[in-house]
Amino acid sequence: MKKIIILIMTSVLLMSCSISTSSINEPVINIFDKHEDLAVDYYLKDNIILGEDITVEKYNEAALIYDTGSIVKLPFKDSISISRLKGLKGIYLYNDFFSITDAYYDAESSLENNERVILVLLDGFSLNQYKHALSKGYISFLQNYYKNEAVSVYTPVTNAGYAAIITGKTPDINGIHDRSNREMKVDSIFQYALENDKKSVILEGDIKILNTEIEPMLHIDLNKDGDTDDEMFESTLTALKEDYDLIFVHFHGIDDRGHSFGPYSDEAMNYISKIDSWIEQLSEIWEGKIILTADHGMHETLEGGSHGECQQADMVVPYFVIN
Structure with missing residues (x-):
């Protein structure tokens, strides 16, 4: 004990x-x-x-x-x-330290070996949520590819976590500390791709989060269901048919439902299940590696969920690799 x-x-x-x-x-x-x-x-x-x-x-x-x-x-x-x-x-x-910054180095290593990569950012998906979803049967596919826990960065919010994932550096080095920052001080995985003649694409929601070396492909909620994730998923399926070496996709729906209903709510769990099924579909088509992690986690509040504190629920997230 x-x-x-x-x-x-x-x-x-x-x-x-x-x-x-x-x-x-x-x-x-x-x-x-x-x-x-x-x-x-x-x-x-x-x-x-x-x-x-x-x-x-x-x-x-x-x-x-x-x-x-x-x-x-x-x-x-x-x-x-x-x-x-x-x-x-x-x-x-x-005992063993793993970080969301590992995603950069895992992606870089794969590209270096001429292996194509999909890098998936599951916004707001905590290790605690993953374990809860696993225990309740909401995550039947990704459970087979769980690799380890990973520590986010302070402040555990989207801009900072996103930057850490694509640069491999912590905020004191990459310059992205909170939601107010967009200009990174170091190169990202997209610059590495450019310098090594690798074709890459960023599939993002309706707002540009960071200023990256390539412009993101933004999406609008065409079917008016309250999300752009489904539109991004369709774009990802299209991108799989093209000659991309690196596809980056940022799904927002887990975070959105965690904020509104709570990280362990039925709404959040059902959406995790939907993401799980999407990743399974991608894996059946994609000939390459898929790396998935989160920018930050989330803790429960009286209103639903929140994050931004240096606590386990906000700072520790799952890390998956599908070869």
């Missing part, structure tokens, strides 16, 4: 520190692993020593997640000194 006991240094040591707690921007953090939040709204008083007095299922490392979007990995038994607490938003405990 998991327990957490965080060792806090004495007030004598606190007085000897040159940086006072009043200078820490965000003194309250969450500590979580891939399964759950282990400590919520934990107040940072002084140095945290991981491993020495934390009696949990054995972990090898901890990732410090900062408000800049940077992620700093430490051996589990290292001390997190007070100088490292400024801007800290959360601590992720793990």
Whole structure:
């Protein structure tokens, strides 16, 4: 059974520190692993020593997640000194670290080996939702291709997660921290495709999210059903018949229903089932790899669902690979 006991240094040591707690921007953090939040709204008083007095299922490392979007990995038994607490938003405990940025490198490696790739962004699809859908029988196809959990980036919102997926870089490097940013500071997978004579396409909803090296193909809700995902799915089927090396498609419907009805609602689960069937259809036609992950997860609220916090539900998502 998991327990957490965080060792806090004495007030004598606190007085000897040159940086006072009043200078820490965000003194309250969450500590979580891939399964759950282990400590919520934990107040940072002084140095945290991981491993020495934390009696949990054995972990090898901890990732410090900062408000800049940077992620700093430490051996589990290292001390997190007070100088490292400024801007800290959360601590992720793990044995093996997987990130949504892996999607870039997996896609790049496939293209390098002349393997065609579909990269699917399942907006707002948390690991918790995947596990719930799996337990209720809503995800019969993708369950066969689940690879691992993946950690999103801070802030866990679409612009930042999207940029991390297509650049392989965290927000402190790619420059996309929140919904207000569109201009990336580094090249994306689409630039890699251009430089290597690979033909690519971006299939997006009705709004351009980021400024990328190629223009996205935007979609309108032609059948007036409240979504553009079905129009994007039809465009994807058309794209499969063309000579694209890289197809990027951004499905929004899971996120939309999570916000409106809650991440575990019947509406969200039924839509996950629809996406699952679409991916199965694509896999039957496509001769290449399909990589799927999410930009962020989602937690429950009284109104439905939300995201943007450094907590397990928002930060940990599923990662799938269909070869």
